[in-house]
Amino acid sequence: MTRAATPMITTEPPTRRAVSGGTWSNISGILALFGVTLRRLCRGQRIWLGVLTAAVPILIVLLARSQGELPGDRADRTEAALVFGLMAQMLVPIMALWLASGLVQDEVEEQTLTYLLMRPVPRPLIYLTKLAAAILVSAAIASVSSILLQLTIHWDDPNRLTIALDRGGKLAGAFSLGLLAYNALFGLLGLAMKKPQGVGVIYIVVLEGVLANIDFIFRRFTILYYVRVLMLRWLGMDGKRFNVDASVAPSNAECIFTLIGIAAVLGVVGGIVFASREFRVKTPEAN
Secondary structure, rough: OOOOOOOEEOOOOOOOOOOOHHHHHHHHHHHHHHHHHHHHHHHHOOOOOOOOHHHHHOOOOOOOOHHOOOHHHHHHHHHHHHHHHHHHHHHHHHHHHHHHHHHHHHHHOOOOOHHHHHHOOOOOHHHHHHHHHHHHHHHHHHHHHHHHHHHOOOOOOOOOHHHHHHHHHHHHHHHHHHHHHHHHHHHHHHHOOHHHHHHHHHHHHHHHHHHHOOOOOOHHHHHHHHHHHHHHHHOOOOOOOOOOOOOOOOHHHHHHHHHHHHHHHHHHHHHHHHHHOOEEEEEOOOO
């Protein structure tokens, strides 16, 4: 017998969603979806990719210490290279790319999107709720990694725990603000294409990695620049190596509002795209 082809169903955006229970039903549905997304992110393959990515600088420091190549007087230079360079420029945005780019595509691939759309939550809020969960998970990973990195770098200092909590906490704040924008960007990228990781890596390496390091007007169109300015001021780091002059850079308030504004605009656009897009979802084979 000829095997039946796998049928497809199309999830079309409804013109009007019937919601029972009114506002409370929406709130409870959002909270339930947020919890489901958190559990999904925390047990999937992407979370391990994010954790391994964030652990890279810590492993570098531990390896250097095991070889006796990190005396106490080199702590500041090591911190600048790993935090201002490797983490801010590569690892934090890559972690956001792993987590946010598959928010919707993973649901399509695993044939769970239909159940997601049946929840009593308006479509734009479904996407924004999932995005918020990705931001929370990535910010938590970056925060723990920042504190542990500071602890390993300043291990020779008697006040290492205080330093780690102080500098690691400030670093976590700067990275979390950056992750707001990065997650919103890569979440939208995941809606626009089936394989967003390649394009995301090109964006991180070419646009963020190159433009943010050149003292020119175009660096103000990168997320990394504003994150670095905050790090420069909050941690008292030397930004000359990366051509960042705190005296002419945007104020802290400008950096914070810019990052939040980028996240808000991209998040809203993503919600609109998700609400208006038709998704083709596979169904089980017909018997």
